[in-house]
Amino acid sequence: MSWFIKTFQTSIGKKLIMAVTGLSFICFLMAHLAGNLILYGGENAFNSYAERLHAFGPIITIVELGLLFLIIMHVLIGSVLFYQNTLARPIRYKVYKSAGGRSLGSATMPYSGFIILAFVVFHLINFHFADKTGTTIFQIVAKAFENPLYVVIYIAAMIVLAIHISHAFWSLFQTTGINHPKYTPIIKITGIVISLVFGVGFGFLPVYVLLI
Amino acid sequence: MISTTDKKNINLTLKIWRQKGPDNKGNLETYHANDISTDMSFLEMIDVINERLTLEGKDPVAFDHDCREGICGMCGAMINGRAHGPEKGTTLCQLHMRHFADGDTIVIEPWRSRAFKIIKDLAVDRSPLDKIIQAGGYISVNAGQAPDANAIPIPQETAETAMDAAECIGCGACVASCPNASAMLFVGARISHLALLPQGKPEAAKRVQVMINEMDELLFGNCSNHRECEAECPKEISITNIARLNREFIKSGFF
Numbered sequence: 001m002s003w004f005i006k007t008f009q010t011s012i013g014k015k016l017i018m019a020v021t022g023l024s025f026i027c028f029l030m031a032h033l034a035g036n037l038i039l040y041g042g043e044n045a046f047n048s049y050a051e052r053l054h055a056f057g058p059i060i061t062i063v064e065l066g067l068l069f070l071i072i073m074h075v076l077i078g079s080v081l082f083y084q085n086t087l088a089r090p091i092r093y094k095v096y097k098s099a100g101g102r103s104l105g106s107a108t109m110p111y112s113g114f115i116i117l118a119f120v121v122f123h124l125i126n127f128h129f130a131d132k133t134g135t136t137i138f139q140i141v142a143k144a145f146e147n148p149l150y151v152v153i154y155i156a157a158m159i160v161l162a163i164h165i166s167h168a169f170w171s172l173f174q175t176t177g178i179n180h181p182k183y184t185p186i187i188k189i190t191g192i193v194i195s196l197v198f199g200v201g202f203g204f205l206p207v208y209v210l211l212i
Numbered sequence: 213m214i215s216t217t218d219k220k221n222i223n224l225t226l227k228i229w230r231q232k233g234p235d236n237k238g239n240l241e242t243y244h245a246n247d248i249s250t251d252m253s254f255l256e257m258i259d260v261i262n263e264r265l266t267l268e269g270k271d272p273v274a275f276d277h278d279c280r281e282g283i284c285g286m287c288g289a290m291i292n293g294r295a296h297g298p299e300k301g302t303t304l305c306q307l308h309m310r311h312f313a314d315g316d317t318i319v320i321e322p323w324r325s326r327a328f329k330i331i332k333d334l335a336v337d338r339s340p341l342d343k344i345i346q347a348g349g350y351i352s353v354n355a356g357q358a359p360d361a362n363a364i365p366i367p368q369e370t371a372e373t374a375m376d377a378a379e380c381i382g383c384g385a386c387v388a389s390c391p392n393a394s395a396m397l398f399v400g401a402r403i404s405h406l407a408l409l410p411q412g413k414p415e416a417a418k419r420v421q422v423m424i425n426e427m428d429e430l431l432f433g434n435c436s437n438h439r440e441c442e443a444e445c446p447k448e449i450s451i452t453n454i455a456r457l458n459r460e461f462i463k464s465g466f467f
């Protein structure tokens with residue numbers, strides 16, 4: 001077991017955990033988005049989707065606990081990396097210019113990450129821990145987005161998520177050693193497309209709910 | 213700023229980091245460099261300043277240099293916030309003053325990283341990079357007669373990739389330009405050039421482990437894949453070498 005712990009204590013090991021946990025969030029978000037798009041099918045379609053999902057019972061709980069564990073790992077290790085990287089250059093440059101490597105996404109990973117974390121907590125309080133007696137999930141959602149402030153918060157959070165993933169997606173391949181002139185350009189384009197799909201796909205839902 | 217001037221001689225304002233020793237506080241001091249020939253290299257320009265300072269009885273600016281032909285890896289400083297200056301694939305000794313314009317202000321700072329100590333002014337102790345190599349960046353060979361040059365067949369493409377990685381001159385610009393002061397490009401280059409070749413394979417797993425442990429212990433930062441290193445490296449070492457380093461690490465840990 002000690003080789004296992006030692007491997008993940010190294011700088012590359014920590015990055016591998018970030019990559020694997022992050023990839024699992026991306027997979028989760030794809031499923032989550034596919035489910036949410038059922039909202040466009042109207043109130044009944046969405047409610048019956050929620051019912052069928054909850055019919056899985058304990059499987060859902062296990063997946064939820066798994067995601068909770070992964071997000072704790074991602075946040076804790078991300079924080080350690082951020083802290084160590086800040087320490088690695090105690091005296092800053094008076095003048096520093098990017099040579100063109102950094103992107104908006106890469107330069108803001110820890111900040112976008114913490115904003116996403118705050119949003120996830122807010123989001124779970126809104127919908128997951130909401131009192132569901134005598135109401136349907138569609139009604140809870142519709143009621144929440146009657147408040148324009150909620151709509152704004154949700155859209156802003158999805159923009160931040162898209163920025164995080166715009167770097168995270170190609171970066172997780174680089175971290176796991178997958179980089180080749182043949183296919184890295186495709187990975188980079190895929191990352192941008194996924195960011196846009198998440199940003200627009202999730203971000204437009206509150207507007208749609210507000211409009212209907 | 214990166215304009216090329218036709219004018220033969222230019223006047224510059226330099227803001228140079230001066231620091232007496234490793235434990236002293238330093239600061240930027242302003243110098244006027246007048247009548248600088250655009251044919252000079254950046255280091256020759258500092259030579260001119262130093263000659264004047266010496267004649268005035270003042271302490272000349274300490275800076276690292278050796279070959280002055282872009283192959284030894286000794287020179288290097290941040291020029292207006294860019295490692296080795298604004299030109300791509302160029303060491304500081306090969307940066308020429310024709311890339312600056314008359315009247316420019318140039319800020320010159322030493323490489324900064326927790327792992328690198330400043331010896332004096334712009335001279336920086338980069339021996340931590342040597343320590344990483346000493347930890348495992350070598351191959352073991354039995355002493356005896358030199359083996360036949362082509363006894364072990366190596367595909368041309370593999371040899372080229374290994375040689376591209378072996379181009380690293382250990383200057384430390386990757387660490388200096390990395391927002392996290394990470395040494396992953398340097399280590400990636402060293403690991404790659406050995407792991408690609410048959411002679412480096414027997415010790416590949418152990419090598420990557422000890423070199424990464426040494427790198428972490430010396431308190432270099434973690435790689436966030438910002439790609440500043442690749443953009444600033446005077447030998448244009450590619451981050452595909454960092455990906456190979458990551459692969460070698462995964463192989464050594466799990467397979």
Ligand code: HEM
Nearest residue numbers: 018019022023025078109110113114117168171172175436
């Ligand atoms: C569901 C949302 C999230 C997704 C899809 C996601 C995805 C990812 C992925 C794939 C990476 C790996 C990049 C690599 O291997 O180089 C990453 C890195 C990172 N994530 Fe997240 N993440 C999410 C939420 C968060 C949260 C809540 C935080 C809170 C602190 C966070 C902080 C970070 C940091 C700091 C890094 C950069 C680590 C480094 O390169 O030094 N992320 N993210």
Ligand code: SF4
Nearest residue numbers: 380381383384386445
């Ligand atoms: S990888 Fe490039 S920047 Fe880094 S030490 Fe080697 S030559 Fe210098």
Ligand code: FES
Nearest residue numbers: 280284285287305
């Ligand atoms: S002095 Fe040798 S590379 Fe610049």
